[in-house]
Amino acid sequence: MTTINTETKYVLETHDLEIYYGTFKAVTDVNMKVEENKITAIIGPSGCGKSTLLRAFNRMNELYAGTSIKGKITFNGEDIYAKDVDPVEVRYRIGMVFQKPNPFPKSIYENIAWTARIHGFRGNMDELVESSLRQAALWDEVKDKLHQSGLSLSGGQQQRLCIARAISIKPEVILMDEPASALDPIATLKIEELMQELKRDYTIVIVTHNMQQAARASDYTAMMMLSGNGERSGTVIEFDETNRIFTRPKDKRTEDYVTGRFG
Amino acid sequence: MVRKTFESEIQQVKDDVLVLGSMVEKALLDSVEALKKRDIKAAERLFQEDKEINKKRFEIENHLMVLIATQQPMAHDLRLLASTMEIISELERMGDYAKGISNINIRMGDTTLLKPLIDVPRMAQKGADMLHRSLTAFVNEDVETAKKLPIEDDEVDALYNQIYRELMTFIIADPKTIERANWLLWVAHNLERFADRVTNICERTVFIATGELSEIKSSDDEFWKQQNQEK
Numbered sequence: 001m002t003t004i005n006t007e008t009k010y011v012l013e014t015h016d017l018e019i020y021y022g023t024f025k026a027v028t029d030v031n032m033k034v035e036e037n038k039i040t041a042i043i044g045p046s047g048c049g050k051s052t053l054l055r056a057f058n059r060m061n062e063l064y065a066g067t068s069i070k071g072k073i074t075f076n077g078e079d080i081y082a083k084d085v086d087p088v089e090v091r092y093r094i095g096m097v098f099q100k101p102n103p104f105p106k107s108i109y110e111n112i113a114w115t116a117r118i119h120g121f122r123g124n125m126d127e128l129v130e131s132s133l134r135q136a137a138l139w140d141e142v143k144d145k146l147h148q149s150g151l152s153l154s155g156g157q158q159q160r161l162c163i164a165r166a167i168s169i170k171p172e173v174i175l176m177d178e179p180a181s182a183l184d185p186i187a188t189l190k191i192e193e194l195m196q197e198l199k200r201d202y203t204i205v206i207v208t209h210n211m212q213q214a215a216r217a218s219d220y221t222a223m224m225m226l227s228g229n230g231e232r233s234g235t236v237i238e239f240d241e242t243n244r245i246f247t248r249p250k251d252k253r254t255e256d257y258v259t260g261r262f263g
Numbered sequence: 264m265v266r267k268t269f270e271s272e273i274q275q276v277k278d279d280v281l282v283l284g285s286m287v288e289k290a291l292l293d294s295v296e297a298l299k300k301r302d303i304k305a306a307e308r309l310f311q312e313d314k315e316i317n318k319k320r321f322e323i324e325n326h327l328m329v330l331i332a333t334q335q336p337m338a339h340d341l342r343l344l345a346s347t348m349e350i351i352s353e354l355e356r357m358g359d360y361a362k363g364i365s366n367i368n369i370r371m372g373d374t375t376l377l378k379p380l381i382d383v384p385r386m387a388q389k390g391a392d393m394l395h396r397s398l399t400a401f402v403n404e405d406v407e408t409a410k411k412l413p414i415e416d417d418e419v420d421a422l423y424n425q426i427y428r429e430l431m432t433f434i435i436a437d438p439k440t441i442e443r444a445n446w447l448l449w450v451a452h453n454l455e456r457f458a459d460r461v462t463n464i465c466e467r468t469v470f471i472a473t474g475e476l477s478e479i480k481s482s483d484d485e486f487w488k489q490q491n492q493e494k
Contacts, residue, residue: 212335246337248474258337260266 009036011173011203012057012094016071018233019052019061026052028233030071032222034173039195039204041214041242044224045262049234050207053224054175057205058094059087075173092119095171099178101158103150103165108133108142111150111161112168119169128168135201136164137194156187160194167202174198176206180213192217211258214242221245223254269334276326276347277402283319283354284398288391290316290361291457295387298368298450299380306368309361316358320351342474346467350401353460357394360453367446377433377443386422386454389415393461401468409468412461413479419458426451 012034019027027049034040042050052061059080061067073080080090104111112129121128129146133139138160142153150161159179166174176195180188188210195204195217208214214221221242227235238251249255256262290309297305327344330336336344393415400408430444462479470476 211337215337247341249338255338259340260269263265 010034011036011076012205013074014056014071015074017053017056017073018070019049019056020066020068020070021052021064022066025231025233027056027235028227028231029235032236032239034203034205035220036203037199037201038219039199039206039217040220040222041218042205042207042222042224043209043211043214043257044234045226045257046209047234048224048226050224051177052234053236054177054205054207055096057173057175058091058096060091060096062087092169093171094173094175095166095169096175096177097159097162097166097179099181101155101162101182103153103158103161105149105151107147108150108153108161109146111165115165116168121169132164132168133161135167135198136160137190137197138164154187156183156190159183159187159191163191163194163198167198171202173203173205176204178208179206181209188213211246215246218242223249223251223257225253225257269330269340272326272330272334273340273343276323276330276344279319279323279326280347280350280354281398281402283316283323283351284394286316286319287354287358287361288394290358291364291387291391291454294361294364294368295380295384295450295454298364298376299384301368301371301376303369303372306365309365310369313358313362313365317355320355320358323351324348339471342471346471350464350467353463357457357460360457363453364450367450371443371446374443374446377430377440377447382422382426382429383447383450383454386419386426386451386458389419389422390454390458390461393419393458394464397461397464397468401464401471404468404472406469406472409465409472410479412465416458416462419455423451423455 010033014030014032017027017030018025030053042053044050055061056069056073061069069081075090075094079085080094104114106114109129112132113125116125116128130139130143133142138157141157142148142161150158153161159182163174163179180191183191192213195206198204199219206214206218219242221240222236223238223245224234225237227233227237238245238249238254240250245254246258249258253262290312294306294309296302297309327348331344334340393412396408397412399405400412427448430448433440434444466477466479469479
């Protein structure tokens with residue numbers, strides 16, 4: 001009889017992570033693990049370092065001058081900040097979707113095709129565009145107008161186009177920074193449903209201000225808050241299964257936040 | 264204060280649960296008193312008044328549904344609202360037990376009581392008192408009281424067993440008393456079940472405060488454990 005390996009696989013791990021903007025320590029003491037093919041949400045009040053932490057996972061922080069880290073972030077066990085690691089390569093494998101949908105000023109087709117091309121794709125482009133749009137639950141809505149501008153789509157459709165673009169280069173992880181906060185409620189729910197389908201093939205980490213979204217859509221939740229060490233650094237104060245965070249959190253600060261008693 | 268509106272709604276719900284609880288307590292004590300005095304008119308009135316208990320239960324349930332839909336309760340708030348849903352359901356059933364006693368009083372018609380009621384009112388007093396204290400514990404989230412209260416159900420069970428034995432003695436001595444004995448056994452059964460439901464309310468109070476949902480063990484459990492061991 002074949003034994004199935006049921007050991008949990010963690011795609012991303014942080015080890016005593018600190019993130020600095022210049023000399024300002026924005027994030028401190030984060031030790032968390034992101035499980036493969038699960039959705040991990042990062043929630044917390046404004047200014048506690050959620051987006052900073054998210055951007056560290058694919059070295060997007062480095063686009064801001066003066067950022068640095070201490071500690072480690074590993075991706076499949078490899079230190080992504082090691083000297084010989086190319087940050088561009090990291091961003092192929094750990095993709096990102098932003099709060100404001102940002103399709104290129106190109107056709108729907110070219111948004112995906114151009115992205116794939118510059119990442120070295122040489123296969124059947126029509127098939128890749130179709131499969132990416134299908135995976136992003138957008139194909140049926142745009143299949144008859146692939147040569148129209150990506151900017152002609154609604155906000156929700158534009159965001160799904162950005163997701164299609166991100167997954168066309170086959171990353172392992174998709175980071176989402178408040179992907180639905182600029183969208184109407186129906187478009188928001190469509191993105192959340194899409195996330196449930198995407199997690200079969202990808203690992204997702206999402207930052208959200210919307211607690212109900214985190215509760216509905218994620219498997220695990222990291223609660224971030226200022227650490228209270230007088231330095232205004234954010235840290236993860238609790239990390240657990242989403243069900244637990246929203247029904248029986250262990251930390252009183254988490255309880256206060258999710259019940260709206262915080263502040 | 265953050266969530267001032269929600270807090271005051273929660274307080275309103277708790278107050279309403281206490282009102283419902285006191286309606287049920289009164290219904291129980293009044294129904295037993297009416298039985299003791301063979302006051303059929305009072306029994307008929309109490310039978311109809313059960314509708315008020317049901318109405319109050321549905322009012323609270325509706326309020327809870329609205330709060331769940333509009334306030335997105337999480338963690339403690341969620342446990343509180345979900346548990347209150349269960350508790351009012353228990354209270355409604357307890358009200359039905361009181362109604363059942365009134366029903367028996369009415370159906371007995373002209374027949375006299377088989378014996379003066381002594382243990383039956385004791386059971387009712389104990390049950391009503393336990394209910395009162397369990398609801399105070401619920402409102403105050405008093406886990407200690409909630410965990411200790413269920414054991415007092417043993418007293419109610421002991422009274423039931425006493426009544427049972429006594430009624431069996433009557434039946435054996437004179438089989439013609441069987442109908443009248445049966446009426447009283449049903450009354451005692453309702454009172455025994457009334458007290459049992461207090462345990463359920465206590466379990467919910469513990470859950471609200473701690474997040475742990477489990478049965479609070481009673482002597483019944485120990486009795487059956489022993490029975491199974493002896494086999």
